[in-house]
Amino acid sequence: MLMAVACGQRKENLVSRPVPAVSFNEPVVVSTEPKKIVLPQYYYQGERYRDPFVPLIGPGRSLYQPGEIIPPNLGTLMLKGIMTDRQGVNIAILSSGGVSYLLKNGRLYDSQYRLIPGITGVVKKDRVLVITSDRIVKELTIQK
DSSP: OOOOOOOOOOTTSOOOOOOOOOOSSSOOOOOOSOOOOOOOOOOOOGGGSOOTTSOSSSTTOOOOOTTOOOOOOTTTOEEEEEEEOTTSOEEEEEEETTEEEEEETTEEEETTOOEEEEEEEEEOSSEEEEEETTOOEEEEEOOO
């Protein structure tokens, strides 16, 4: 005797899915060029931060007190360096008695980027001219 047993599928469980149309006549484009990795360009924005040449502890610490604008003493003013920002503007880092100043676009700023009234200046390639409101001019160069 032969017995045939078959398992049938229920029609309720069958789900009909549409088959996407595939065209074999369209060309397939495969890119063999490696993807270019673009690294972000770094711009120094430290002109608004502390002077990197003044030590954090010990003698030479900043004498800055919050709320005060301390005009520099021209006799002790020293040129520490000249930088160029991304727009091509020269910025001079000045120091006087442990307090740092920035000379940018003819204006003198303290370490908190506040304008120092009565003192202007010109930043050249290798020197700085500082001019007071009394028309006193002092030329500063980087000491070697």
